[in-house]
Amino acid sequence: xxxxxxxxxxxxxxxxxxxxxxxxxxxxxxxxxxxxxxxxxxxxxxxxxxxxxxxxxxxxxxxxxxxxxxxxxxxxxxxxxxxxxxxxxxxxxxxxxxxxxxxxxxxxxxxxxxxxxxxxxxxxxxxxxxxxxxxxxxxxxxxxxxxxxxxxxxxxxxxxxxxxxxxxxxxxxxxxxxxxxxxxxxxxxxxxxxxxxxxxxxxxxxxxxxxxxxxxxxxxxxxxxxxxxxxxxxxxxxxxxxxxxxxxxxxxxxxxxxxxxxxxxxxxxxxxxxxxxxxxxxxxxxxxxxxxxxxxxxxxxxxxxxxxxxxxxxxxxxxxxxxxxxxxxxxxxxxxxxxxxxxxxxxxxxxxxxxxxxxxxxxxxxxxxxxxxxxxxxxxxxxxxxxxxxxxxxxxxxxxxxxxxxxxxxxxxxxxxxxxxxxxxxxxxxxxxxxxxxxxxxxxxxxxxxxxxxxxxxxxxxxxxxxx
Ligand code: FRU
Numbered sequence: 001x002x003x004x005x006x007x008x009x010x011x012x013x014x015x016x017x018x019x020x021x022x023x024x025x026x027x028x029x030x031x032x033x034x035x036x037x038x039x040x041x042x043x044x045x046x047x048x049x050x051x052x053x054x055x056x057x058x059x060x061x062x063x064x065x066x067x068x069x070x071x072x073x074x075x076x077x078x079x080x081x082x083x084x085x086x087x088x089x090x091x092x093x094x095x096x097x098x099x100x101x102x103x104x105x106x107x108x109x110x111x112x113x114x115x116x117x118x119x120x121x122x123x124x125x126x127x128x129x130x131x132x133x134x135x136x137x138x139x140x141x142x143x144x145x146x147x148x149x150x151x152x153x154x155x156x157x158x159x160x161x162x163x164x165x166x167x168x169x170x171x172x173x174x175x176x177x178x179x180x181x182x183x184x185x186x187x188x189x190x191x192x193x194x195x196x197x198x199x200x201x202x203x204x205x206x207x208x209x210x211x212x213x214x215x216x217x218x219x220x221x222x223x224x225x226x227x228x229x230x231x232x233x234x235x236x237x238x239x240x241x242x243x244x245x246x247x248x249x250x251x252x253x254x255x256x257x258x259x260x261x262x263x264x265x266x267x268x269x270x271x272x273x274x275x276x277x278x279x280x281x282x283x284x285x286x287x288x289x290x291x292x293x294x295x296x297x298x299x300x301x302x303x304x305x306x307x308x309x310x311x312x313x314x315x316x317x318x319x320x321x322x323x324x325x326x327x328x329x330x331x332x333x334x335x336x337x338x339x340x341x342x343x344x345x346x347x348x349x350x351x352x353x354x355x356x357x358x359x360x361x362x363x364x365x366x367x368x369x370x371x372x373x374x375x376x377x378x379x380x381x382x383x384x385x386x387x388x389x390x391x392x393x394x395x396x397x398x399x400x401x402x403x404x405x406x407x408x409x410x411x412x413x414x415x416x417x418x419x420x421x422x423x424x425x426x427x428x429x430x431x432x433x434x435x436x437x438x439x440x441x442x443x444x445x446x447x448x449x450x451x452x453x454x455x456x457x458x459x460x461x462x463x464x465x466x467x468x
Contacts, residue, residue, distance in 0.1 A: 002091045010060035010069075010086075013037055017313030024312040026422035026440055029363045029464035030342055031297075032056070032073060032081060033317040038063050041159075041218060041280035042294040042318055043070055044087075044104035047287050048111050052078055054294060055087055055113070056318070057101055063310040065300070068098040070115065072138070078292070078321045078338045082467040085138045088115060094128040094145045095119070101159040101218060101280065102129075105169070105192070110134075112192055114171070116158035117145060125155035129173065131192055146193050150185065153177050157185070159218045161282070162192070165259060171195065172219040174232070181205055182216035182234050186262045198262035202230055202253060207266055213237050217248075218280040221257065221264075224291055225326040228257045230264065231272065233280055242407035243271065247302040250279045250295065254329050270330065274408050275393060275426070275435035283324065292336065295319040297423055297436055303399040308440050309422070319436055320418055320425055332431040335418065339365075344461040353449040356457060361419040362445040363462040368415040374451030378424055379441030386412050386453065391428060393435055408433050420462070421445070 017036035021027055033039065037060040044055035051074055058071035070088035073081040088099035095117030102115030110133050117128035128145035135141065149157055156176040163170055169189035177183055183203030189195045202219075204212040213234035220231040235248045250273060255266030272281060273295065281295035298304055298316040309315055322333045343365065349356055353374035359366070361378060376384045383394040390409035397404045408428060416427040426435040449455070 003089050006061070006089055006091070010036075013060055013062070013313065020312045024309070026309050027312070027314070028317055028420040028423060030079075030462055030466075031317045031320065031420045031423060032466075034058055034060070034071065034314050035083075036060055036313050038065065038315045039071070039296070039318070040065070040068070040298060040300070040316060041101045041296050042282045043101050043115070044113050045282050045284040045292070045294055046104040046106070046111070047284060048104070048106055050287065051076060053084075053104065053111070054081070054318070055104065057296075058086075063305070063313070063315045066098070067096070067118075068100060070099050070113070077341065078336050079341055080465050080467050087113065087134065087140045088132060088142070090118075092117070092142060092144070093119070095130060095142075097125070099130075100127075103161045103282065105162050105164065107192055113140065114146075114160040114162050114192065116160065118158070121155075127155055127157045129157075129160050129171070129195075143193070147187065147195050150175075150197055153183075154180070156215050161218075161220045162189075163222065170221075170259070172201070172221050172230075174215070174217040174219050175203075176215045180214045181211075182213040182236070184216055184219045184230065184232060201257065201262055201264040202232070202266065204234075207264065209269075212269070218282070220281070220283055222283055222285070222291060224324060224331070227254050227326055227329075228264070229254055229326065229331065230266065231281055231283070234269075242409070245406060246276065246278075246299050248279060248299055250281060252331060254326065267329065272331065272333075273434045273436050274406055275437040276395070276404070276406055277438050278319065278434075278436045281319075290336075291324040293319075293322045293324055293333070295436065297438060303397060306399040307438065308398070317423060322434075330432070333427065333434050334431045335416065335425075335427065339418075342462040342465055344463055347459045348457070350456045351454065353451040353453050353455055356449040356455060358446040358448045359457070359459050360445060360461065361447045362421060363464065364419045365460045365462055366415070366417040366419075366447070367458040368417070369456040370412050370415060370453060371455075372451070372453030374449065374453030374455065377448045377450070378419065378439060379445045379447070380443050381441040382424060382437060382439035384426070391426075391435070393426075393437055395437070395439055398440065406435060406437070408435065418462075419447075
């Protein structure tokens with residue numbers, strides 16, 4: 001009954017947003033965005049029976065956070081996506097305030113979803129880790145909670161990421177202990193219904209870290225090029241000079257997980273993306289052995305509600321899919337090769353930045369070989385400055401109207417930039433760092449060049465990609 005009422009409201013909202021979409025200059029053409037309402041984390045990213053599935057945190061009822069659903073898309077090639085029936089709606093006693101983030105696994109031929117059931121209580125909250133199975137026709141059956149709140153933690157325990165290692169299932173969870181320290185918990189499962197807590201494997205006041213945030217969200221742990229990587233989003237890290245400038249961070253630790261002893265020895269925390277908007281990434285292993293990632297192009301508790309797309313009835317999008325590698329202890333991110341199938345008309349120009357022609361960037365890919373100092377102005381709304389010290393991104397904050405900047409230090413030789421109406425994803429030096437940001441141009445969508453630096457610029461127009 002409750003589901004029925006929710007679906008009717010969602011349908012109304014989708015219809016309203018559909019009417020506005022045609023004159024929305026900010027709606028992406030080839031990035032995944034919600035039909036209406038607010039999208040956040042990628043969930044349940046998996047290649048199952050050859051086909052990619054990406055679920056997502058979705059509030060189809062409003063441009064606001066709240067009792068989240070799981071939306072669902074699928075694709076053969078990571079590039080052309082189709083809508084699937086909604087996977088999860090809140091409504092059971094154990095997920096009434098939201099089917100929060102989680103992951104998907106293949107359990108002997110059945111596509112299984114593990115997610116957090118968020119339950120608000122007067123003045124507090126609790127969380128259940130829940131199981132659901134997807135039928136071949138896309139219909140999802142909830143199997144209910146498989147893990148309750150562990151002792152010693154607040155109601156902030158969530159975001160199960162599950163994988164298989166040897167004879168067992170493993171799960172990492174983001175958590176907050178009673179001292180309000182962010183942690184990652186490791187569980188081991190004989191089956192997807194029977195789990196035992198192995199212990200804390202990382203967090204504030206663990207493994208040589210001091211105070212390191214009050215909550216860690218969206219952990220993801222996987223082997224990459226011979227080591228183990230923990231992606232995680234710590235909340236409550238104070239900004240330090242040119243780092244950790246977003247309200248919450250998305251980053252990673254490289255180390256080695258001793259499965260037997262639930263011990264993860266790791267090195268320093270590195271930010272995964274240095275742009276204005278990037279959070280809650282999730283990875284999967286493709287059939288051909290690639291570690292692939294989607295991130296949410298947004299940051300919670302920041303200025304998101306001042307973004308102008310809310311007027312058009314929708315908010316936020318996914319990053320493009322990226323392939324990960326580990327080189328010298330650092331994650332390298334590359335756009336997946338499949339994106340090349342979106343390439344249309346191509347041009348190439350070379351010379352001093354001041355002499356280069358402006359280029360259309362509404363939907364575009366740019367590959368730039370760079371020498372010296374120069375600037376690029378993206379549709380008058382985002383400025384990229386390349387100096388001997390590194391690269392900065394500059395824009396006007398849509399809440400305060402004040403300028404704001406993000407920084408990468410190092411020598412820029414090569415840039416790979418993807419633009420799509422109101423997003424730029426910048427891959428520096430073949431993925432040594434990425435900077436992902438939204439921007440909301442008031443005028444024509446072109447990139448203008450400035451400065452004495454020498455550039456070779458390749459440019460492609462990109463096709464739209466949503467299958468409708
Ligand atoms: C991260 C997050 C998760 C939670 C979800 C709720 O953005 O806060 O921790 O499961 O979003 O939508």
